[in-house]
Amino acid sequence: MPKELAYKVEGVREAVSPFTLGIICGKDRNGQYNAFDLLKQPHILIAGETGSGKSTQLRSILTTLILTKKPSELKLYLGDCKKSEFHIFRKVEHVQCVLSSAKDIGKMLRGIKKELDERSDLTEIFEVGHVDDLPAEHRRPYLVVCIDEFVMLRKNEEIMDILTELVAIGRTLGVFAILSMQRPNAKVLDTTIRANLTVSMGFKLRDVIESRIVNTPGAEAIETSGRxxxxxxxxYELQAPYLTIKKAKELLNPFVIAKGPVKEVTPSTPTSGSLTEKDVFNDVVD
Structure with missing residues (x-):
């Protein structure tokens, strides 16, 4: 298994092509790509120490989704609690918002909660088991909520309650979560959330306890970045594709559109050119 695996668009596209929402994982010891369909294995937990490759994996997954789905088919809602990972996606057409404060992420998730309720009502009205089976005029795009370092939101009970509901019922409603953290915490990853995160990716972790929390035995012994x-x-033991920020920007450039002010932080006192709380909320639920 190589110590570094360059992200190559052709190989990645081929690996995810059989799937509706293809998630690229990496290559195994036989040199074969591993990928899966988020519709069949919903919700992902990614954990790993700084420098382990966790952030690059997030970049690869999101970039691949953007390259393979139309903006009308997929909408991304990004929470960047460290304010360092998702800036390159901010102007991409698929991306509805890039938020960093707990206050703004809470507003975003309330919008997602409203969408979950509406989709649930539609499936009941039309007596179908999945939103993909709704009549064409009522079809809705897939939504992926990706929150990096979501452990920083653990003190906000409303946010954790909505995330718990999302991972519990999101699959049939076409709403999915990708959650990441550096230091797995058993109190944050309680039984309900952990049971519904069907795929766990454990990069280098500090000890056996953290590996057990993420449910990826052996992750504490990993010595190679990206493994x-x-x-x-x-x-599975896999090597993740290494996608640099520079390369990701080049790949994302065709999907960049002119947007309004940067949707990141909502100041308590709006200034010229800044989004108000109302603007952020409207951006999410429109």
Whole structure:
């Protein structure tokens, strides 16, 4: 298994092509790409120390989704609690918002909660088991909520309650979560959330306890950046594609559109050119 695996668009596209919402994982010891369909294995947990490759994996997954789905088919809602990872996606057409404060992420998730309720009502009205089975005029795009370092939101009970509901019922409603953290915490990853995160990717973790929390045994012994243990239908050891920020920007450039003011932080006293709380909320729920 190589110590570094360059992200190559052709190979990645081919790997995810059989799937509706293809998630690229990496290559195994036989040099074969591993990928899966988020519709069939919803919700992902990614954990790993600084420098382990966790952030690059997030970049690869999101970039691949953007390259393979139309903006009318997929909408991304990004929470960047560290204010360092998702800036390159801010002007991409698929991306509805890039938020960093707990206050703004809470507003975003309330909008997602409203969408979950509406989709649930539609499936009941039309007596179908999945939003994909709704009549064409009522179809809705897939939504992916990706929050980096979501452990920083653990003190906000409303946010954690909505995330718990999302991972519990989101699959049939076409709404999915990708959550990441550096230091896995058993109190944050309680039984309900952990049981519904069907895929875990454990990059280098500090100790056996953290590996056990993420459910990726052996992740504490990893020594190579970009190497991780994945637990889905079984355990895999994989090398993640290495996608640089520069390369990601080049790939994303065709999808960049002119947007309004930077949707990141909502100041308590709006200034010229800044979004108000109302603007952020409207951006989310429109």
């Amino acid at each position: 991780f243990i994945m637990n889905s239908d079984k355990l």
